[in-house]
Amino acid sequence: MTIHATECLLRMYDQHYELEDYQSGVPRWCTGCGDNAILAAVQRLCRDEDLRPEKTVFVSGIGCSSRFPHYMKTYGFHGIHGRALPVAEGIKMSRPDLNVFVNTGDGDCCSIGAAHWIHAIRYNMNMTVMLHDNQIYGLTKMQASPTSPRGLKSNTTPRGAYLEGLNPLTVTLGVQNVSFVAQAVDWIPEVLYDIIRAAYHHKGFSFVRILQRCPEWLPKMLDPWVHDPLKINLVHHENGVKLSPGISKVYRTQEKHDPSDIHSAREIASVLDPIPVGILYHNPDVPCYEDLRDAGQQRSARYIKAGFEAELDKFTVWPEGAQPKTQPSA
């Protein structure tokens, strides 16, 4: 089908999308699962930003949260356990023009894929990463995860988890080249949306840890925080999350924090109770790996040929009398 260039441009700039344009199928998550809240926030973001579905890719690994791409009417890549980040990096390096999102769980990101997580922070590629952290393995039926709190009884820790849970925020904030770290909770959708939106707008590796409830395996674990707004510390700033009057009224524990201050970000991140919610760190000046590598360049066959011939010249034994060609300029 042929479209005129002008019409093409019009389509590009004039395309508006509705929520339904991003909705695909009925999520098979449990009722009350925090994943549903994240999905709703992300679909809203896509609509509000008019993200072109064909230019948007959601990448995930394995686990409950990693079903996420199936419920988006965009491109999706539901890969293998722990490897969502390197897949997403490959996509971004190959196609910097695409919007790349990653949905990963606490097992996927902080356990089997932990090495990739650390290095993804370093690469600082432009993508939005949502860590769906319910502190338990759900799909494999209730095993302790690396973020499970000490003492948590699970099928693999029937006498209680032996170790302290890993804190994904302090880990992320400890890595060189970190550029965006935020925390949200599934039960405050307004702030969740604001944070994901800010993450999307940050150019670089935006890491959002989202504490989410697992109604199946840990139905009551987060109840104390869900039921007591004072146990949420809203971290706000004119350069971070801005509080609406409604939110401000309900969540009275608040802290003003400049997201450019990494030391204070690390302090806030290390507090487990009250739970900090907001943008902890934001540095727009960290270079993106795909920019450093000059990704997405289009090269003509002639250009490749010139470079190739120049290389061959270095290794060529010419027949007697034959003059080596001069190096073609690339």
Next chain:
Amino acid sequence: MQEALVEAPVKSRPRPAASPEATAKKATPATLSEHIVEIVSDSGEGAQRCGQTFGAIASQMGLGVWTVEIIPAEIRPPARSVAGGSGNRIRLGSKRITNGGNETDLVIAFNEQVLLGRVRTGELKPGCTILLESMWREHKDPKIVESYTETYDQLAKAGYKVVEIPMERQCKTILADSRRGKNMFALGILCSIYSFDLKLAREQIAITFGKKNASVIETNVRLLHAGYDWAENNLEFKYCIPATRSTEPQIVVNGNTALALGVLASGMEICAMYPITPATSVSHYLSSVFEKVGGIVHQAEDEIAACTFAIGASYAGKCAVTVTSGPGYSLKQEGIGLAVMGEIPLVVINVQRGGPSTGQPTKVEQGDLLTSVFGSHGDAPKVVIAPATIEDCFYSVITARKIAEAFNMVVVILSDASLGTSQQPFPRPQFREDWLAPPIDQSEVPPSAKPYDWNPKTGLARRFIPGQSGGMHTLTGLAHDKLSHVAYDPESNESGLRMRSLKLAALQQTLKPAPVFGDPKGDLLVIGWGSTKGAIEEAVDNLRAEGHKVSSVHLTFLQPLAPGLKELMQKFKKVICIEGNWSDDPKQDIVNEDNRRFSALAMMLRSRYLVDVDCWSEVRGQPIKPNTIQRVLLEKLKQK
């Protein structure tokens, strides 16, 4: 403590040195059709550079050349150690040389310990010429003097023609740190012995040290001349191997560089890798040149990330490549399975080394064939091809990229440490635009099209690439239907497996029968794959010259196999696979018909064709020698 030497090898094989004796100084050159020369030193003394330069001069002169690196596993092994020898082995000939050949005819050794390493591994021809640095005879440490003299005496007694050369003393007249210059002195000696053109040698030194300043080149040229003059005045032998300079431009690179050039020429844009011996030099070279043509080499945090990064890149754009060796190849298996399941094109280069586990990182083995064909859990059909020459290394990448994209499959290229580090000239490739990957499809997808709209006959389906409007779907590693929806129903699962498998059959239909070396019928058919080609064909050639009815066929495609193989095997009384991977020796006491483990290709051929394919294999970490193969084939011919 002095370790025991090898037993004197001359008794069992009383063959005289290949070198015709000459008596006078300023010897007149004896004409040879071919010779194998090697140079070994402690790591860091530059024997490798000497050998490479020597090989390059020989290529320039038009000699047939095959060079093999002698590499210790460590970067800086202890000096004067048996296992620490580093250097190069060069087989020179009037005709085209297709492999590293048999035992060495002449060796230059910088100390007696690295020489012993070569003697003990059976690499030297009994009675061959040894040029040995003599400085150790006057060393201040009496233990070293003792070791040296003892070794010298024993080698001489064993029939080797040992000539002491005062490299240290001679070099010291030119530069203070002789350790850094002996290699060019040695090069001068070799140029004299083999009657090389000194002008070409000087030019090659200028290329070798081109990045350094002019005084470095000048010093090295002085060392070259010093070595040359010393040999002219002191050695009593000299050879000449007649050369015919090619009328076509030739490329002189090793297999790993050839693979990297192939990546360049294939139009692939992203290579993701993690450092691993002996594959890394592919990425070294690629890193230095790929960006010049718009490519990117990504050094990932691990092998798994390298594989999945390449998969992500392929999924969203042009086919990408990941380069690795044994252990890294094992780590990539889950990722490879994902690419198979999602039908994402991917090229995986495996420069095989000795295994299992860490095995022998710098040594050759063909141990990954079955892993490549059957690897990853479940049924994961993928294409496996094996280059057999340095030239093949180059073209195999272009072929692999094309197949990967035409069939949306994983294509594994099985090279090995021998091809990777060997050099052999081949005709300069003529660049073709159709080698390059086409631009990625960003056209609108018709409303009715499905992401896995398999052709029921061939299993082929058009791939939708992000950016294509209307093509939105979620690719998944789970069982899925044509819409890429997760599907656990029996029908969908089976049909997915069927379609992915059919693609192999479809590809197989396009293959041509592998060419036969020798007559298409006879007493014995030898089947091989990969780097053993030159050695097998040389052995077959020699046996045919003796009147034996032996032929060979060398397989490039290992999965799927080329057509016509069964018919070919049936035209021979016996069939044997020669390979560089493990197989049980049927003569061992407890090995019998029920438990004998066959070499990898033999096992595949036996199970596919129900033909009684025998096998012989060797896993000594060295390229299999033509005369070893010849002996094995003769035995097989004699067997009832």
